[in-house]
Amino acid sequence: MLSRNPSSAGSGLAVLIRHNLLLMRREPGPLLSRLILPVAFLTLLRPLYLAAWRGGATGSQQAVTATLVTFSLLALSISGSAILTERLGRTWDRLRATSLSPPSILAGKAIPAYAVLLGQQAFIIGFAIACFALRVPHPALLLAVLLTWSCTLLCLGALLGVLVRSVGALSASCDIGGMLLSSMGGALVPLAVLPHWVRVVAPASPGYWVARALRSAFAGDAHGVLLGCLVLASVAVTCGTIASMRLRGSGGRLAAL
């Protein structure tokens, strides 16, 4: 019986991660826009938030929360396109035909996208700290929210990447869906000033839970952070499970959808 001296699974995973980082470097446009737009938005709209909260730290925190949630939702396209381009280019089957296990293929796609999503949020927070003296009294709580939210975004994006059939459809889904989830979740504009029906449906949006968790993190409310993270984690698990089930079989092929 043939056998071979197997290279470690970790080595194949490292090869795939390196390759996916290379793919991102070769198409830096989407990544740059996801970094530049939020800081421009934050700079221009922060005075409005400061005025609404009559200045002080809370105004900056609200501006950062609104920017971070809105633009991180728009960055769903990063994880979505990581999957979709493999399907459109038929390279997903090429990867499946290698000795990499399905979890390794998914991890190889997910880890670079996760790093980018987390990096985008860290960049927004860092920019606000450096330029607007944003105060982060409980960095551990904030980090917990960012780590969980990035995971949720990754899985939501992966699900979109599996379900849509074209780059245009992905772009539209991310733009419309991102704005809807963000605004209806009360991230962009506080729920208190939105119509009653929006307040009723808001908890259905992950944007609501991340905005709530971020505000809790700024306020040092560990219980609020935990609750938000649990809801976001359950959304991540649900979306991630569906996406990986679709990708494991022939669902990774565009023709099969």
Add this chain to the structure above:
Amino acid sequence: MLIAEGLVPRPEILATWRPGLGRAGLSGACPDGGDPMLAASGLVKRYGTRPALDGFDLTVAPGEIAGLIGPNGAGKTTFVEIVSGLVRPDAGTVLVGGLDALRSGRAVRRLTGVAPQELALYQTVTVQENLRLFGGLAGLHGRTLDAAISRVLDELALGPVAGKRTAELSGGQRRRVQAATAMVGSPPLLLLDEPTAGADPQTRSALLAAVRARAAAGTAVLYTTHYLPELTELNATLALVRAGRVITRGTQQELTGHRRSLDDLYRSLTVPAPEEDSDAVA
């Protein structure tokens, strides 16, 4: 010589086996009495109620180029996809190097290099970077990987375009890159599904020469095509597929007996059935 050129399946892949040496443990047998690299038996695959494979049997020996021919929809690509681990059959067995492809999928995929029918390359990276990915996933690294990439670039006359993005290449060059990604890891089983479809004569010539060299070094090659002269040029054995099963198998000499052309044989045996000649199930 061939080992020095790196064309034979790599020793680390064939930890307990090398072409022409110990073959103990492989099941099934080839016409020459040796053990097959690929042995498929009784494969059945249905898409809905339509059978794509219906009792498909085939063995391919180390060093053999097996030409799989038949009309569109006969089941050739489905078979390649099953051996590649992309599609699971409803019944039957597939052994690659004696390993059950359905139970030991990952181990089997380490032994195979696949060039699918449709072009499937990363367009935004260079030829070399595509090869680096697939060579790396085949377990190569460092200087060994560099040497394997350099070798396959020479083999397929891709050296001048190694630094170009795949998207900038001609169709024929992309075809060669696709084959190169299958060959770069020097697997003992190559699955080439219509590798010259739409290719220019230069591409065809380079590909056929590379396939012949790989087979001469002991690699088993499953080669599907609609261009019958290629099979003569490759001196391939033939498996004629129709309606999901192999209806004729043998060498070209055995099947044509020098009395008629390969083309005549093909036409006489593969008059399309109503359910064939459709791309619905390739």
